[in-house]
Amino acid sequence: MAVSWKLHGRWIVPFVLMLIVTAFAVSSSRTDAGTPFVDDVMSSTSSRISYDVPASVVPRIGASDAVKAASAFAGRPITAHSVRVGLYNTLQKRNVPVWVIDADGLDLHLPGGDFFSGTPEPVTRAVILVSIDDGHIEGMYSGASSH
Amino acid sequence: MQAIHSRHRARRALAHNITFRIFVALAFVLSSLLFTTNRAYAYCSGLSSYVGRWESGGIQNVSSGLSGTTGYVQGFNPDPTVSNSTAWYMVTIPGQYTYAQTGWVRTSNWSTYYHYAAWRSGYNDSQHEAIDYVTPTNSHNYGVQEISGGTSFEFSYNFSAWLDTANLGWYPTQVEAAAETLNHGDHFPGSASPGPYVEFWGGTYTIYGLGYSVSLTMYDNNSSTDVVGKTQLSSTAFYVWDKRCSDGG
Secondary structure: OHHHHHHHHHHHHHHHHHHHHHHHHHHHHHHHHHOOHHHHHHOOEOOEEEOOOOOOOOOOOOHHHHHHHHHHHHOOOOEEEEEEEEEEEOOOOOOEEEEEEEEEEEEEOOOOOOOOOOOOOOEEEEEEEEEOOOOOEEEEEEOOOOO | OHHHHHHHHHHHHHHHHHHHHHHHHHHHHHHHHHHHHHHHOOEOOOOOOOEEEEEEEEEEEOOOOEEEEEEEEOOOOOOOOOOEEEEEEEEEEOOOOEEEEEEEEEEOOOOOOEEEEEEEEOOOOOOEEEEEOOOOOOOOEEEEEEEOOOOEEEEEEOOEEEEEEOOOOOOOOEEEEEEEEEEOOOOOOOEOOOOOOEEEEEEEEEEOOEEEEOOOEEEEEEOOOOOEEEEEOOOOOEEEEEOOOEOOO
16 A cells, blocks of 8 residues: 555656646636737737726617627628627726727728838728717727737 | 080999999809819819829938937828828838838728827737727827837827837837828829828927937839829928829818
């Protein structure tokens, strides 16, 4: 029995190490794959979305109308991966209530590049922020974080 | 008899006077109508569409310590736009897909222009775009400035910061200010005479925390010669227009 414990004991340290490594790998992969697109895109800027929305904030336009407004902005029907009410914050704006749309299937040609670089590829996926009051586009963010 | 003649003369003079005034009034009304008609039916349509690049403005190289630029750009609402029509200021490492740019832009789907910031840190980086709605004003000053002594950039509109980037890890070496379209069917910023043109003025740049007026060398990168008109006013100011469009904006 004592021999058996000794044999088992030899494996405990590697086993625990393996558990730690596995747990770390799983948690890391969850962070990479599980970060919502909205958070990923916004993380490269000082702008933020808060989903801690007071009950008093009631959208005047519905989610489907918000998606329609985003589609009009994109010039084509978009695929909405998620649509949530949030509060939009920039260095100037404070807690502006918006529909936060993770929009896919865009073909937006936006500026970028200098005289001596090529022009950027069209934006195909973006976070589009639609006013919950009148449906105007309050903002748009694209470009996954790489910093 | 003489009295009758003089009364006739007086009546004729009065009639001539009234007729003259009516003519003047009619001429005034007609010319006003003509002017209004011209503006109402101003022309910028039927532009042939093909992909290209029409980019016109100025550049200034800065050997070291460049940390930002700011300047005024006239607002404009170009129509039609097939791809986009834009006017901007930027700092960049030229030719390396490394820049921080801000200005206004209108694309084909929008009824108005928006203010934007765009940045990228090399060919392998994602193109980052941020568009923010603000209540339109007559004055548009755009700025991009490194902050906190690092390589994060702060974008401002009318001298109010609205967006900070993450740390981008590069230092710019050139200032650029330009208007740009990417399709021959786009209305390049500005209208032909009598305008309104899109003017850039009051440009500055910052070296080691000190501000200087820009000294721009004019530069063009145009796929054809029939689109862009440009006049340089000074080392800090120029204006552009679309030669094909007399639509009064």
